[in-house]
Amino acid sequence: MSLRFDGLEAVWDDFIFSADFDVPAGAPVAVMGPSGSGKTTLLSLVAGFLTPTRGRILWDGRDLGPLPPGARPVSILFQDQNLFPHLTAAQNVGLGLRPDLRLSPAQRHSVEGALAAVGLEGLGARRPAQLSGGQQGRVALARVLLRERPLLLLDEAFAALGPALKDEMLDLVGSIADRSGATVLMVTHDPADARRFAELGIVVADGRAHPPQEIGALFADPPAALRAWLG
C-alpha cells in the first residue's frame, strides 16, 4: 500500500506543479518548502480540490482521479475553518459518519466515544465558539478518528495555536495515526515540527515536489531548496 504520484502535472497560467514519486504507507511525512512553492497544491491535488492536467494519483494502486473529494480515502485538516460554527461539536464530528447527520443510535454512541477519546467527554452539545482553540482542534481530530481514512492531510493545521498546544495536538495526531496506521502528510512552516513529528520529508520548491527522504538525513545535508527555506 502506498501513495503514488504518477507523472503528475498541474498547470495554471504560469505556474507548473509536478510530482513523480511514491510515498510509503504508514510513515509520517513533513511537506516543506518556501511559501508559494506548491505545498498546499500538493495536498489539494490529493484531496481532490484541484484537478491535475496530466498524470495520476494512486492510492493502493487505485486511481483517485474519478473520485470526488468526499469519496477519497482522505481526511484533511486546514489551518482554520475545520468546524462549522453553527453546528455543535457532536454534529461536527457526526458529519464524518454521515454527511446528512441522520445518525443511528449506534453512530451517536461512536460520536460520543470519539469525543471522549480526544478528551472532550460531555462537551458534545457545545458550539465551536464555546470551545477553546485547542478544544476545537480536538473536535476536528475526533472526526478524523471516526472517519478512519487511511490518508490524513494536515495543511498547516494547528499553526494558529501556541507552540505548547500545537505540540500537544501533533502528539494526538501521532497517536491517532499510529492506532489506525494512517499515512500523514503534514505541510509545515516550522522545521522543529518536522523534526519532532515526521520520519520522512518532501521538499517542494518552485512547483516541484521532490521524492521523500529520511528526515534526519534531509536536515543533516539539506538540498539547496531546503537550505534557502531554513535560512
Place this chain on the structure above:
Amino acid sequence: MAARLHALRPSPGAAVAGGLAALILGTLGAVAWEARGLSGLTQWDLRAVWFTLWQAAVSATLSVALAIPVARALARRRFPARGALVLLLGAPFILPTIVAIFGLVAMFGRSGWINAGLAALGLPEISIYGAQGVVLANLFFNLPLATRLILQAWQSVPAERFRLAASLGFGPRDIARHLERPLLREVAPGAWLAVFLICLTSFTVALALGGGPRATTVELAIYQAFRFDADPGRAASLGLVQVALSLAALALAGRAAAPAGFGAGLDREAPGPAPPGWRGWADAAVILLAAGFLLGPVGAVIGSGLPRIGSLPETVWAATARSVGMALTSTALTIALALPLALALARGRRLWIEAAGMLPLVASPLVLGTGLFLILSHAVPVSGLAIPVTIAVNAIMALPFALRALIPASRTLEADYGRLAASLGLAGAARLRLLTLPRLRGPLGFGAGLAAALAMGDLGVIALFGDTRTATLPLMLYQLMGSYRLADAAGAAVLLMGLSLGLFWLFDRGGRA
C-alpha cells in the same frame, strides 16, 4: 486556481440563469417583434422620452446637491437619534411609492400643511402635480439614497486623516479643499448615476403626480398606450425605447461604477471635533429639514390613516389579502431564483450567470408586463393574466437586490467552508440543510424582506391588467385617491405601509434570530 475546483457538475444555478435569460430575452423579443420598429411613435411619445430624461437628470442633480450638506452634517455631528435617522434613510426604499405619494400630497398638496403655511404668510400656493411634483417625489425617494451613498464614502475615510487635519490646524475651508472635495469628486458621479437610473423607470410617481403632455414618462406612456388606447404595438415601440434608455444608462454606469445602495455599518465614532459656531447651527438646520422632509409625509399618512383602518370597506380587505398572498409567492420565487444563482456565482466567476441575474435591470416592469401579455394573451384570457404576471414580474424585479445581498455571503461561505464540505462529502440536500441555509440565514432573510416589501408595495404591472376582481392593495389605494375617497385612502395607505415595512421586518428579523 479557483476556476479549476473539482466540482464542475452542471449546477442548478446555470439552469436558473438559462431559464431567466430565456424568459427576459424572449419577452423583450416579443416586444421587439410586436413593435415593428419605431415608426409607430408620435410627437407625444418623443416628448415622453424628453421628459423622462429631464426629470431623471433634474432629480439626480437635486438629490446629490442636497445630499451633500446632509451627509456632511451626519458625518461630523453626533446627536441622540442619529443612528435611527441613518437607519431611516434606508426606509424609502421599501416604502410603497403610492403611500409616499399620498403622504406628499397630504403635506404639499392644495390642502396640505405647507400651502396652509404659505397662505398664512400671504405667499402663492405651490402645486404638487405636474413636473415639479414628479421631481419632488423623486427627491423624497432618492435624497435619502444619495445621502447614504455619500455618507458611506465619507465614513470610509480613515478617522486618522481627519485627526491629522485637525492637528495640522486645518479650518473648515482647508478640510473642504483637501479632504471633502476629492471625496465628493469620487462618490458624487456614482450617486448621481444611481439616482438617474432609478428615476429613468419612474412610473408610479408619474402616474399619480404627472401625466399630460408636459409630465409623462415613457413608462407612463406605455401604460396609457396599453390601457387607454388599447394599442399594444405602440406600447411595444415605447417598450423598446425604454429598454434602449436603460441600456444606455447601464453602459454609463459600468464606467462610473455606481455604488451599492444599502449596507449597514454607518455608526462609527465621529472623526474628530466638528467645527463650532454658525456651522453647528447650519448642520442642525440641515438635519432637521431633511428629517422633516422624510418624516413629514410618513407622519401625515399615519396621522390621517390610523384612525380609519377600522372602517375600511370589505373590498380593501379583500385586496389586502390578495396582496399579501401575492407578495409572499413572489418572495418565495425570488429566493428560489436568487439562491442557486448566488451559489453558482460563488463557485466560480461565470460572467454569463452574473449577467443573467442583472438582466432585470434592463427590462422595466412595464416592458416585461407588456411582453408577457403579448406572449400569453393568445393562450390565456387577459383577466387570468393579471395576478400570475404581476407575481412573476415582481419576483424578477427583486432579483438583483436579493442577489446583491446573497452573492458576497455565498462567496464567503464557499471560501470558508467549500473545501471542508467537499472533503466530508457534504452535498445536495444535506449541504443545503446543514450548511447553506444556516450560514446564509441573514442575507436570505434580508433579501426575502426586500423582495416581500417591494412586491407588496408595487404598483406597476398590476396597473396594466388589474380590475376590481384582481386589484392589489396599492392599486386599490391609487383608485381610492383618484376617486377622492380620501378617508378610505388614508386608511389603506397606513395599512399598506404597515404591511410592507412589517413584512420586511419579519423576514429580516427571522434571518437574524
